[in-house]
Amino acid sequence: MTDNFNIIKAEDVINFVKNGTNLPEKSCLLTFDDGYKDHLIFVLPELLKRNLQGSFFPPVKPVIEREILDVNRIHFILASTNNFTDLVNDLNKLSVEYGVTSSELNYFKSQYAIPSRYDTADVMYVKHVLQHALSEDIRNSISSKLFSIYVNRSELDFAEELYLSFDEIKKLIDSGMYVGSHGYRHLWLDKESYDSQLSEIDSSLKFLKDVGASTKNWIMCYPYGAYNENTLSILAELNCAVGLTTKVGIADVKRHFSLELSRFDTNDYPQ
Ligand SMILES: [Zn+2]
Numbered sequence: 001m002t003d004n005f006n007i008i009k010a011e012d013v014i015n016f017v018k019n020g021t022n023l024p025e026k027s028c029l030l031t032f033d034d035g036y037k038d039h040l041i042f043v044l045p046e047l048l049k050r051n052l053q054g055s056f057f058p059p060v061k062p063v064i065e066r067e068i069l070d071v072n073r074i075h076f077i078l079a080s081t082n083n084f085t086d087l088v089n090d091l092n093k094l095s096v097e098y099g100v101t102s103s104e105l106n107y108f109k110s111q112y113a114i115p116s117r118y119d120t121a122d123v124m125y126v127k128h129v130l131q132h133a134l135s136e137d138i139r140n141s142i143s144s145k146l147f148s149i150y151v152n153r154s155e156l157d158f159a160e161e162l163y164l165s166f167d168e169i170k171k172l173i174d175s176g177m178y179v180g181s182h183g184y185r186h187l188w189l190d191k192e193s194y195d196s197q198l199s200e201i202d203s204s205l206k207f208l209k210d211v212g213a214s215t216k217n218w219i220m221c222y223p224y225g226a227y228n229e230n231t232l233s234i235l236a237e238l239n240c241a242v243g244l245t246t247k248v249g250i251a252d253v254k255r256h257f258s259l260e261l262s263r264f265d266t267n268d269y270p271q
Pocket of ligand 1: 033034
């Protein structure tokens with residue numbers, strides 16, 4: 001990695017955007033989303049050994065409330081079974097119990113049961129329905145039920161093991177790492193109202209202040225890469241310098257709008 005790229009710091013990108021300072025050729029910013037404890041146990045020592053900085057984006061809720069994010073519940077539910085037909089059936093059955101109509105389910109199927117680069121149609125259906133298609137309280141209850149059926153573990157214990165704590169995030173900052181915003185509840189921001197987006201972003205900034213991260217010029221990493229015009233105007237208002245999307249590609253900071261930078265996922269690199 002260090003042979004082919006110049007690993008830069010978050011502050012280098014922020015200074016480039018805000019003050020026009022130079023960035024080296026083939027600059028590379030290392031980003032780590034979702035605040036996993038693995039980032040402290042495995043990633044931090046490797047970065048320190050190489051004298052590199054990583055940028056970490058923990059959503060607030062799992063840190064403070066020790067609740068598993070929908071995205072992770074869904075991940076562990078999917079990882080605990082091979083029988084996705086049964087899972088889809090269980091999901092549909094529970095949805096009906098919560099008052100979802102069969103025409104709504106048919107609509108979801110037509111919209112979301114479409115295979116992606118990495119996932120089959122069934123898996124995409126489960127992800128979309130539980131991530132955003134159902135209303136938040138319903139999908140929360142359903143993913144919690146499916147988690148207890150399929151994963152069969154206490155959510156609290158699981159969250160303790162999975163996510164960084166407040167003090168561990170402090171430790172990342174004290175070790176010279178950058179910590180930025182990944183929202184409070186890890187929502188698809190483009191599906192939220194202006195006010196709801198504002199409260200998501202505001203409360204994540206309050207958390208960053210509490211934990212000792214800089215919020216003067218800061219970096220937003222959009223959960224699921226999702227944002228819209230409202231997000232961009234809120235970020236501009238709140239002095240956000242850089243926005244990281246999940247669009248795959250080289251972020252040409254000289255040409256691209258700094259709130260819509262693309263990234264590569266580790267899946268995009270050959271092993
Ligand atoms: Zn995320």
